[in-house]
Amino acid sequence: MAVSGALSRRTHVRRKAPRAFLRRLFRRQKPQLRLETGGDLLVHLNCLLFVHRLAEESRMNAFENKDGVIKKEHVQAAAKVILKKSRG
């Protein structure tokens, strides 16, 4: 019954999360910890939101410098701010 809601094999997820990659990362970093099934999806969500914020901030920095291209300095400045925010 509940399986009907779960992913069937044939469905193609359009925006796939790199679940194996995330799990491997986590295992590399913290081999003593274990990650649950739904956990890596939430990690993916977290990453998406982080990248989203980073991109927004970099874009704003580039606009402020009246640059049409995002440069390394913009990204670095944005990263400083956003990483500080997502420290938790």
Place this chain on the structure above:
Amino acid sequence: MADTYNSDGEPTTRTLLRRVLDTADTRTPRRRRSARVGVQKARLEMPLSSPTKMNVSRRSQRARSIDRLARVQTSGHLDEQTPRTLLKNILLTAPESSIMMPESVVKPVPTPQVVQSSRRKSSQGSLELQLPELEPPTTLALGLLAPGRRKQRLRLSAFQQGVDQALPLSQEPHGNANASSLTSSLNLTFATPLQPQSVQRPGLARRPPTHRAVDVGAFLQDLRDTSLVSPGDSLRTPVATVPMDTVLEDTQPFSQPLVGRSPSVYHSLPCLSHTEAEDAERAVSHRTQSSGPKLQNYNPGKQAQLLARKAKNIDALAMSFPNKSSAISGEDGVDLLQDGIDEEAEERMEENLSVSKVMDTTGTQGSIRTENSKGYREMTEAVETNEPKGSSEDEDISDRRASPELASNTTQFPQARRPQFLEPAPPSSTAVLSSEPLSTRLPPRARAPGSRPRQDPHKTGLSHYVKFFSFCAKMPMDKKAVETVEKCLDRYFQHLCDDLEAFAAHAGRKTVRPEDLELLMRRQGLVNDQVSLHVLVERHLPLEYRQLLIPCAFSGNSVFPAQ
């Protein structure tokens, strides 16, 4: 011609006969016979020519309707012994369904000769035409009276025999036009073997695709010819044979026709490759001549080793590349070098040497020399700076990034370009090279294959988020900006793992649960009282993941995922 006629009347033999019976005048059979025969000739010849082109269903419908009409009319003529009455009797007695069956089409085929003979007779007499005309319907009726299933297979085989017999006969003109058209039309409907077509038109026969063995010489020639066309594409070719597990995403389509090479390695690099390729070219122009002859001395053995070396080669090249680019733009180079560690520099040096062997045999010596000189420079400078930072990841990342460009360089600088590279590098580098070859050759072999898979999947996974970044930014980005983004992502992942560990430990668990993730997002400020986690999940994740994460009630008093 036949189609237009048929579309009007849907003539089977039966229906046409009926029509003839209905329309023809009954009063003067003798006088009208010629006319009737003429009409019948024309009409009967047509349907036989294309019974197969008609749909069975249409035929059946029309036949049924015409049959019913005809029965009413023909009942009055039974007393006369005219061909008309004979026809009617036959039509009445034969079961109606017989004509509807598609096998009815088959029946005329086994008797094409009979029909032909009838055709010949028709030229002679008037009445005679009608009787042979009756034969096909009679045979049809008789054949189909029997149970159908057993006959179907027989009919098919008989049909094919008939087709084969009819084929040579179908060549005969005119008098056999009907039979030939019948058989040929039947040929069209049934699946004909490929052989006849090819026999008739040899040009249309399908040839099996020819698989040519890979010609290495031609391949290298192609590389030389199209060296600078697309560095991104060419980088696939030399590494094509390297057995790589990961299929890295690649956005650039193939522009070069590869000779049977299946590109197994795709490096998901953004435009990094192009600028770094330019850097590499510039770097290559300052090559060491002395390193060249030294490298030529090395001759490793087998292709498999070569390919393994290639993998390491790309590694080593990748390492040396950022240093090379730094040589051109000094400040960045210093930064990169400061990130380096001595051990890593040595390892790279060894890898460079092993790689140099490989590159030798493959004929891409220029790039080898570049990497050698680069590796040496990196070593020396790393020793000088002597600041081991924990940011080995950054270097690895830059290595990985540079690796595809190095591969592209290897292809771009084939043997033909060797003379360009014979420029003196710092002589000390060659001295170092010459002194260290044997000692450093063996150890990298054990280490290098392990390091390569560690980095590339990492890059591949990160590229997913880098692409998402460039999508969100909606602006063009620098290559260095992309590198910075990757560095940021790495640092972010580290922070993430640390936080999750802290949260799990705080809860006394060794497993990270989704509650820990929610707590993390709450602390980050993404989730607050106004915005819940479920809202974020619904916004950003595709439906399939949402179903896995958010508990939803299903029928039968069940909730998935279970709470």
